[in-house]
Amino acid sequence: MRFRQIIFAGCFGRRNPPTLIMDTNKIRNFSIIAHIDHGKSTLADRMLEITKTVEARQMQNQYLDMMDLERERGITIKMQPVRMEYTPNSPRESAYILNLIDTPGHVDFSYEVSRSLAAVEGVVLLVDGTKGIQAQTLAHLYQAQKQKLVIIPAINKIDLPNSRPEEIELELRKILGEGEILKISAKEGTNVVQLLEAIIEKVPSPQAKGGPSLKDRPSGISRALIFDSTYDDYKGVLAFVRVFDGSFKTGNKIKFIAQKKDAEIMEVGYFKPQLISQKDLNQGEIGYIATGLKDPTLVRVGDTILSLNDAEHTRTHAENKNLSASSQHYSAYVLPGYSEPRPVVFASIFPKEGADFNVLREALNKLKLSDAALSFEPDSQEVLGRGYRCGFLGSLHMEIVLERLKREYNLASLIATTPSVVYELILKNGESETIFSAADVPTSDRYTEIREPWVALNILTPTRYLGGVLELVSWRRGVHTDTEYLSTERVQIKYEIPLAEIIVDFHDKLKGVSSGFASLSYEFLELRKGDLARLDILVAGELVTALSRLVPRDQAFEEGQRLVSKLKDLLPRELFKVSLQAAIGGKIVAREDISALKKDVTGYLYGGDITRKMKLREKQKRGKKRMKASGRVNIPSSVFFELLKR
Ligand code: GDP
Ligand code: MG
Numbered sequence: 298m299r300f301r302q303i304i305f306a307g308c309f310g311r312r313n314p315p316t317l318i319m320d321t322n323k324i325r326n327f328s329i330i331a332h333i334d335h336g337k338s339t340l341a342d343r344m345l346e347i348t349k350t351v352e353a354r355q356m357q358n359q360y361l362d363m364m365d366l367e368r369e370r371g372i373t374i375k376m377q378p379v380r381m382e383y384t385p386n387s388p389r390e391s392a393y394i395l396n397l398i399d400t401p402g403h404v405d406f407s408y409e410v411s412r413s414l415a416a417v418e419g420v421v422l423l424v425d426g427t428k429g430i431q432a433q434t435l436a437h438l439y440q441a442q443k444q445k446l447v448i449i450p451a452i453n454k455i456d457l458p459n460s461r462p463e464e465i466e467l468e469l470r471k472i473l474g475e476g477e478i479l480k481i482s483a484k485e486g487t488n489v490v491q492l493l494e495a496i497i498e499k500v501p502s503p504q505a506k507g508g509p510s511l512k513d514r515p516s517g518i519s520r521a522l523i524f525d526s527t528y529d530d531y532k533g534v535l536a537f538v539r540v541f542d543g544s545f546k547t548g549n550k551i552k553f554i555a556q557k558k559d560a561e562i563m564e565v566g567y568f569k570p571q572l573i574s575q576k577d578l579n580q581g582e583i584g585y586i587a588t589g590l591k592d593p594t595l596v597r598v599g600d601t602i603l604s605l606n607d608a609e610h611t612r613t614h615a616e617n618k619n620l621s622a623s624s625q626h627y628s629a630y631v632l633p634g635y636s637e638p639r640p641v642v643f644a645s646i647f648p649k650e651g652a653d654f655n656v657l658r659e660a661l662n663k664l665k666l667s668d669a670a671l672s673f674e675p676d677s678q679e680v681l682g683r684g685y686r687c688g689f690l691g692s693l694h695m696e697i698v699l700e701r702l703k704r705e706y707n708l709a710s711l712i713a714t715t716p717s718v719v720y721e722l723i724l725k726n727g728e729s730e731t732i733f734s735a736a737d738v739p740t741s742d743r744y745t746e747i748r749e750p751w752v753a754l755n756i757l758t759p760t761r762y763l764g765g766v767l768e769l770v771s772w773r774r775g776v777h778t779d780t781e782y783l784s785t786e787r788v789q790i791k792y793e794i795p796l797a798e799i800i801v802d803f804h805d806k807l808k809g810v811s812s813g814f815a816s817l818s819y820e821f822l823e824l825r826k827g828d829l830a831r832l833d834i835l836v837a838g839e840l841v842t843a844l845s846r847l848v849p850r851d852q853a854f855e856e857g858q859r860l861v862s863k864l865k866d867l868l869p870r871e872l873f874k875v876s877l878q879a880a881i882g883g884k885i886v887a888r889e890d891i892s893a894l895k896k897d898v899t900g901y902l903y904g905g906d907i908t909r910k911m912k913l914r915e916k917q918k919r920g921k922k923r924m925k926a927s928g929r930v931n932i933p934s935s936v937f938f939e940l941l942k943r
Contacts, residue, residue: 341399430783451478520630528667536585641718753822834877
């Protein structure tokens, strides 16, 4: 991560020239929200330039995408806060502080967006002038409206010849009503200054939120909401916060209310976007608090950091004498946090070497600091040993987590089981049991019902691709519920569909049938009874539980055949013949064989020493036999992902 490098290069903790303490009226906190690729990070680039936050020679495209992984893939994964200073063009105006949080647009990272929104008073809603409103445009807009944020709509990419700003303006008006809609080019900077001025004019200055009302609140209370965090080897856990009351300084004693943990502040500062330390962090500001805590599990996103001055401390204690040491009485100060995200995909991760288990635990705990949507708990499986069952917000989220574990924590050889949704079994005795993997489903005489998660799916597509989209969904057990035309060109279709049908390759397929124009969002509905069968895969006669899955019973047979023939293409050949079998309820329904790899072990011996050659061949045979007996076929982890695609 470039971010980390900057920290270690010594910029971290650098003291800036003393900054003037800002009048809260001069602060604006806002996020940029949009569907993926509509230009959020590019717009942030222009704002960084206009406000001279980043020096021209250091500027590069999508500057706020700090992770190498983000730059390689061209997508934002993490929200990124940055503080800018801007003096409006009108005379006699002094500088404003603008705290911007850039957000990801992909549905798998929507938890990053929802957390950003709790730290700001307004949003720029960006819409690509060539693509128009897409599914995440609406999903994020509804979230911002729910939080009662000021919404500043802008149509982007007007420099492109195929952009249709007027048409899109009409679509936006249908949803937002009257009001100014700026037309900008984030790439060329057109009207970006006007947008900054609109933010200053329309977004309110920071306000207090939740807890005791401002009027009744004694002045000795300081409170901040943790919206993100990261780990630093020297300063421990860094909490990224929005200060709602009072101020925080180095040396202050602080309390994490939900975690019931005390700490002392090592340092406070703001984002430029690298960390710049400053004397204090005041009401309305967005910045970081270095806690010195080395245990990453002590700090949780969504928690409130509280600091009381001596008088206030004495007062609360006097009031709550009989509550003694418990943090119970601090709960009155809790700021409204976030609801925990609901993981949709589960997979277990195992280190190849058992000894790496502790490394994996440490890595997951640290990763969770900067990926609050990740959840995990210990798991152990006979063949794979000890590992963690992880919950993800989607398969892209899972892919990114595995990649980050590899890159940032040197865990290159992890084994991940097939991603699966979570099922519920209703047992014969009436009890219910949660099932995270098909391998845990018992024989059918032990349960009466399997329930699977259903979601409300929302697809936005240009009308000309409607046919293809409808066909795609009809293949996947979807039930159509609603169709709504946003304009003659754009239609929104709603479905109820089993989550398992859309978590893996549905998104890619949807892009495929619509030349990239259709988009989706979804929301959990409930668990519903499904007619599902457990499909097992045997490799070289051995059940590979990591490949087991639940499939609709009427598709089980074809699915079994499809899987073994695909496995045949995907698995590398071994020195011995490997059989691949699919089984439903213990009955083999399909079989393929991978022929043995012939390796001439005598190749380097030339001439006529036939006895020597025979000896070597004998040795090879014995080796093969041993391998065959141990039955260990190496299954590369990429195979698990490939197998899921249809
Ligand atoms: P994000 O996913 O919303 O952060 O989008 P990015 O800022 O990463 O931009 C996605 C793509 O659109 C990039 O290739 C940008 O160069 C391009 N882009 C962004 N804004 C504009 C614009 O105003 N005009 C043009 N022509 N391209 C733009
Ligand atoms: Mg971006």
